[in-house]
Amino acid sequence: MAGGIFEGLKVLDCASFIAAPAAATVLSDFGADVIKIEPPGTGDPYRVLPKLPGYPISPHNFAWLLEGRNKRSLALDLSKPEGREVLYRLAAEADVFITNFPPGVRKRLGITYEEIRPKNPRLIYASFTGYGEKGAEADKPGFDSNAYWARSGLMDLVRADENTTPARSIPGMGDHPCAMAFYGAIVTALYKRERTGEGSHVSSNLMANGLWAAGVLAQAKLCGAQFQERRPRERALNAVTNHYRCKDGRWLILSLLNEERQWPTLARCLGREDLINDPRFATKPDRHARSLELIAIFDQVFATRDLAEWRAALDGNGLVFGVVGILDDIPNDKQMIENEVLLPFENDTMLTINSPIWVDGSEKVKPKRPPDIGEHSEEVLREAGYDEAAIRSLKTSGAVG
Structure with a gap:
């Protein structure tokens, strides 16, 4: 058409x-x-x-x-x-x-x-x-x-x-x-x-x-759910669904919902294989119970390398994570351009945002x-x-x- x-x-x-x-x-x-x-x-x-x-x-x-x-x-x-x-x-x-x-x-x-x-x-x-x-x-x-x-x-x-x-x-x-x-x-x-x-x-x-x-939490309220304490990033209940600051000041966010399978892979990608057999973090309940300790460790680890280095280390390993993007990233985002999320105006080089x-x-x-x-x-x-x-x-x- x-x-x-x-x-x-x-x-x-x-x-x-x-x-x-x-x-x-x-x-x-x-x-x-x-x-x-x-x-x-x-x-x-x-x-x-x-x-x-x-x-x-x-x-x-x-x-x-x-x-x-x-x-x-x-x-x-x-x-x-x-x-x-x-x-x-x-x-x-x-x-x-x-x-x-x-x-x-x-x-x-x-x-x-x-x-x-x-x-x-x-x-x-x-x-x-x-x-x-x-x-x-x-x-x-x-x-x-x-x-x-x-x-x-x-x-x-x-x-x-x-x-x-x-x-x-x-x-x-x-x-x-x-x-x-x-x-x-x-x-x-x-x-x-x-x-x-x-x-x-x-x-x-x-x-x-x-x-x-806001439907997920709004529906919980409509069901009369009991809400837990809202906690800052440093005190999050799950270290592998948290965000971390890299050496260059950029941030990324982990979203490892299949934690039992992905935990060893994450530890290896971070260069911390020792965490796999660390008795403090041996099981998913252990990691959640000691989330503050694990977050502190991850904070130290992510602060050692720039965002680009961490992207290269984490990509291709089946780990779900995302870059906390900034506006400076957008004009040169190859994935957005190749998928026509960004495209030029007719007879122009200026890019605009496509409808999704x-x-x-x-x-x-x-x-x-x-x-x-x-x-x-x-x-x-x-x-x-x-x-x-x-x-x-x-x-x-x-x-x-």
Whole structure:
């Protein structure tokens, strides 16, 4: 499928910050025609994210490069009746309408599911919120830092112990997983439409996705489980599922769940064969009972060599471990490049991040640079049947930029 699985699918992206438009980006990666609807003049507020204090300094709008790729921009003022009429006409011919306006804002703008559905019964109306569509917090604004990361318990649960300051999330850390869930909801609805011929309203939210991410421990709480003391790294209960600092200051993490089989191999790779027959660590219960002693030994061992040396020593021996990556690693990560996790923009050498889904036999479209504000306004309107006089009128009224 040269044009992608979703070639011919028309998507209206009427959303911002970040999960909902990112789901539209995934659809565009598979060939959908995504029309970005944003306010005239200022455009999508997400465009200015990198200008906020504390963000990396770059001549490139890195946030917009990621979320805005492959899309066409229509600058449309939905607060004006003429702007809403344009949206209605586009929705009548579209397959998917994506929004993350809170329910109250949708109602005020006249773009609720109940108002749009009669114009196109086959439309998939996809709404994304911070805290869900119902209840006292339905209209409450939310970002992933508060509705996903903090509300779910994740912000608390990743602390080393009860006295450690809660850890802040990074930008989009919850939004991008949420985007994949939202994408799944949209694709599920498209499959339903294939079977029934009818569109539907699908939704997802940050709060629900956050709890899903914290699900193992959240379910334990729902079962009334008794939780153990939260312990810092130096006092972990299992030395072979812990992380260690190397000579060059880099970290790696061991994840040896098949400990009985892998323990001798680990000891040999570390150059500490003596530990295999050490009576203190002879059995798995022994190693767990003396985890603090073993962690102290491993701390000394890992501090003798750089990360690259330890990777070479541990790789290829059936041991499960991982590098604690840093951003400097990413541009030259051969595994990411060979698996197209990283790929260049079309006709460019700059790399971008691919959406994490591949379908055999269907190539994704080459990622295209994102549009300027209203770059495709006239093009989209002409395709929707507006003549030149009507387009001039919409621009004069301020409904279109």
